[in-house]
Amino acid sequence: MWLSQAQQLNLTDTTSQRSSLFLEQLPETLTPKETALLPNYPNPFNPETWIPYQLAKDANVALHIYAVNGTLVRTLALGYQAAVGIRTVVVPRIGMVRMNSVNAWRVQCISIHIQQVISLLRVRC
Known part of the structure; x- marks a missing residue:
């Protein structure tokens, strides 16, 4: 949800792009590697x-x-x-x-x- 909202803003400044990249990678860091x-x-x-x-x-x-x-x-x-x-x-x-x-x-x-x-x-x- 947050990622799609950030992408819809279509901001081009460096901080916004870094924030979008962080949101893209967030699910990988939250999901455990093993049960x-x-x-x-x-x-x-x-x-x-x-x-x-x-x-x-x-x-x-x-x-x-x-x-x-x-x-x-x-x-x-x-x-x-x-x-x-x-x-x-x-x-x-x-x-x-x-x-x-x-x-x-x-x-x-x-x-x-x-x-x-x-x-x-x-x-x-």
Whole structure:
């Protein structure tokens, strides 16, 4: 949208031309090179945890959360999303985590599956 508006102005000064060039290249810098599941924050002992991820291509996205025994605990259908920057899904702790366990997150984007395993160890002093 911004690029087409800038081009319609048809300005010839150097600053305007540089700005148009910047707008042309902007989508390339915002689109991640690979689909990735990033480390969650804060740890799932908190009331909620944020799970960041990035998409290399636009896709339908679903987040699957598994218990240590491989049982599916929760699925969040996140819908169709554009591949722009880092996105985050907030997951409440309710019914998801047990003390001293391992859970796994998996983001599914069409045919791409990325999994991250997290260990949950609570140390009491």
